[in-house]
Amino acid sequence: MPTDIIMPQMGESIFEGTITKWLKQPGEKVQRDEPLFEISTDKVDAEIPAPASGTLQEIKVQAGATVQVNTVVGTIAGEGEAAGAAPSAPAAGTAPPATAGGDGSRSTQTEVAQPPSGEEPQKPSGQQPGKESVPAPEQKVRVEPIRQGAGPEDSEAGEQDRVRSSPLVRRIAKENKVDLAQVSGKGLGGRITKDDIESFIAKHGAGGPQPATPAQPAAVSAPSVPATVTPLQPVGGVTPGDIVPMSVMRKKIAEHMVMSKRTSAHVHGVFEVDVTRIVKLRETMKTKFEQATGNKLTFTPFFARAVVHGIRQWPIINSSVEGENIHYHSSINLGIAVALDWGLIVPVVKNAEERSFVGLQRAITDLGERARTKKLKPEEVQGGTFTITNPGVFGAKFGMPIINQPQVAILGVGGIMKKPVVVTDKDGNDSIAIRSMMHLSIGYDHRIVDGAVADQFMAEVKQFLENWNEELL
Secondary structure: OOEEEEOOOOOOOOOEEEEEEEOOOOOOEEOOOOEEEEEEOOOOEEEEEOOOOEEEEEEOOOOOOEEEOOOEEEEEEOOOOOOOOOOOOOOOOOOOOOEEOOOOOEEOEEEOOOOOOOOOOOOOOOOOOOEEEOOOOOOOOOOOOOOOOOOHHHHHHHHHHHOOEOHHHHHHHHHOOOOHHHOOOOOHHHOEOHHHHHHHHHHHOOOOOOOOOOOOOOOOOOOOOOOOOOOOOOEOOEOOOOOOOOOHHHHHHHHHHHHHHHHOOEEEEEEEEEOHHHHHHHHHHHHHHHHHHOOOOOOHHHHHHHHHHHHHHOHHHHEEEEOOEEEEOOOOOEEEOEEEOOEEEOOEEOOHHHOOHHHHHHHHHHHHHHHHOOOOOHHHHOOOOEEEEOHHHHOOOOOOOOOOOOEOEEEEEOOOEEEEEEEEOOOOOEEEEEEEEEEEEEEEEOOOOOHHHHHHHHHHHHHHHHOOOHHHO
């Protein structure tokens, strides 16, 4: 009997999900636990593995549709069974039945507009013949960049999608103009991993070896563009002028941020910190650290350890508001903001106060990698009691972050820069030295946290970082 593919429940509070992309098409072979389709919920975006090995027999719910959990979205024929014919297309002029969404709304499909007599209708890549999914306004839709004329890219897009790879890998390939068909995948079932594409680019460079293509006929000449004018280039697959609906994640981020601004009385403070000792220590220890632990030594665990130290001195920073009560949390669950190509997510390092420095680095690295490859579980983005965000990685001196509700404080980590600083020695003599300096900002809820408390907490964090001891590694 065919195996049903079910929309999974990604957490107790999640009742529906949106299918954003099918990674396989009817008739293609699948292996058990191989990524089969991508979904988006109000908590996480994730790749869903195949429940069995065999052949994808039927896709019952097209990309863009939102359905309730436990809905059958497709079927897989066993390895010894025939895949069967694809469902027949609806008759012209007849709309297929609507699918009820989790909120009671209905997503519909309409037939492809008929072309002039004698011509074949154009079929979108990855859809069954004769069908075109039209998402409702609440659903996500991918808008392809507008191109002038047909070219090799039109056929290459389908090829890239058929190669086993993640969205991150496809983005890296697109940015570096690499044909994924030329990359050897070492992942499950030949899947191309991030390491595979980065190794390929390091060896062959951007553009890589491209397959030979037949000479193209001369195109009709277009009006010349003045040398001083640079045509606008598509960014992130979108051309200026396009109107693109918000994704599920984008809408949830928007709701959460606006709600936080309305809920908390936001106040911010900024501290300048001398991290010269940490910069030198990391430079000295990073190779040894990676060899011993298998993880790269980043700056984030230094800040995480400093935050844990500060919270131990000022536990109200690790609290939340519950009605007219203040809940002092017994555990320090650090949310680490991770920037994604499609949004922002905050996975949580649970019980950070119990972890060693190496344990913090491993947890942060693991959560960050799985966030970018859509492997996080809903419980791994819930239960945070304090958040660290790092705008400095993109060059910002500091940021004024919005509190991640229901928390009462958030730390913003600015960029590290060398600058001349007045240094006073133990005898009180002043001199000018080049030091690695940075800014840490704190956003706090003034309903619960007073300025004096927030400043004293930050002073503890600053002192801990400036006097870092190698024994803490």
